Amino acid sequence: MSNFLYLFRGGEKAYQKLSQEEKQAHMQVWGKWMGGLKEKGQLLDGLPLAEDGKVVHKKGELVTNGPFAEGAEVVGGYLIVSAKDIDEAVEMSKACPIFDYDGSFVEVREIITMDHDQH
Known part of the structure; x- marks a missing residue:
């Protein structure tokens, strides 16, 4: 099994137009x-992200407000899931509620383990 990162992008504008209900x-x-993912032992972690933040440049010499990505590029949250391979991770992502909104997508990336004992 490997771990995969789901980055959720887009959908914020459509979501903001919804009623509270x-x-x-x-x-x-x-x-x-x-x-459902948690019950199967496939959900390891994940949370939504705040809309605003800071972008650090040049080892902190420049700090700007941001990120200022447009529409479908805004990362709204993430999950870390466990799957046997990227194909299974992609298949698991297809039921994600983010697809209820046009222009929204899930970026699926394998998390590479680093051996900290080797230098």
């Missing part, structure tokens, strides 16, 4: 999907 219902869909 629709937002709560959508969060329940997320909870159900993530709960």
